[in-house]
Amino acid sequence: MKQLPSHGGARLGAGRKPGSNRYGEPTTPVRVPQSRLAAVRFYLDECAAGKRMRLSAAANDAFAPPFLNLPLIGRVAAGQPIGADAQVEREIAIDRHLFRPRPDFLLRVEGMSMRDAGILDRDLIAVHRTPEARNGQIVIARIDGEITVKEFRRTRSRITLLPANPDFAPIEVDPQADDFAIEGLYVGVIRLP
Numbered sequence: 001m002k003q004l005p006s007h008g009g010a011r012l013g014a015g016r017k018p019g020s021n022r023y024g025e026p027t028t029p030v031r032v033p034q035s036r037l038a039a040v041r042f043y044l045d046e047c048a049a050g051k052r053m054r055l056s057a058a059a060n061d062a063f064a065p066p067f068l069n070l071p072l073i074g075r076v077a078a079g080q081p082i083g084a085d086a087q088v089e090r091e092i093a094i095d096r097h098l099f100r101p102r103p104d105f106l107l108r109v110e111g112m113s114m115r116d117a118g119i120l121d122r123d124l125i126a127v128h129r130t131p132e133a134r135n136g137q138i139v140i141a142r143i144d145g146e147i148t149v150k151e152f153r154r155t156r157s158r159i160t161l162l163p164a165n166p167d168f169a170p171i172e173v174d175p176q177a178d179d180f181a182i183e184g185l186y187v188g189v190i191r192l193p
Contacts, residue, residue: 035066036178067093071125072106092124092190099188102128106190107140107149114138114149117164123191125149126185138186143171144179149186 019025032040068110071088092106102125112121117138119125125140133139139152141161150161158179159173174182 068096069093069104101128103187113163113165113168115165123189126188128187129184131182133182140183142183143183182187
């Protein structure tokens with residue numbers, strides 16, 4: 001048998017014993033993005049403690065990519081309604097934490113009727129798809145096949161879509177007579193140079 005040096009180098013019985021770590025098995029180094037490190041450590045600690053884990057929405061969120069690719073769908077009028085049969089122009093990557101609730105798509109605004117709400121001509125607005133709205137929320141609404149962005153107000157028998165600019169008139173909607181639907185809620189604006 002080969003004689004090993006008495007100091008430095010490899011020595012019989014030196015170092016950690018295989019499987020003596022907290023996982024009880026051999027490990028492998030893995031490169032993890034720093035933004036995901038806390039989530040990975042939490043998951044491994046839970047597994048090492050013998051807990052059966054179902055990934056919760058929070059854990060799934062922690063492992064989700066940092067950006068959302070949102071489709072830019074046509075244009076939306078912030079003056080008068082325009083045709084709503086637009087195609088996806090392109091996808092735009094945005095930080096997924098930028099807006100709440102999480103948007104489903106982007107629309108380009110045409111017009112200045114929502115100027116006082118900070119929505120200007122050619123802005124991109126982030127839209128969370130939902131058919132429901134409360135009074136005072138800014139909605140993307142479909143009226144007789146056309147789309148517009150306005151503040152939503154409902155009374156017992158009527159819906160009024162209010163502009164945020166005194167130069168524009170409100171749009172009165174009769175839900176019984178008009179083909180009306182809420183396409184989504186405005187959740188934020190992106191102003192490109």
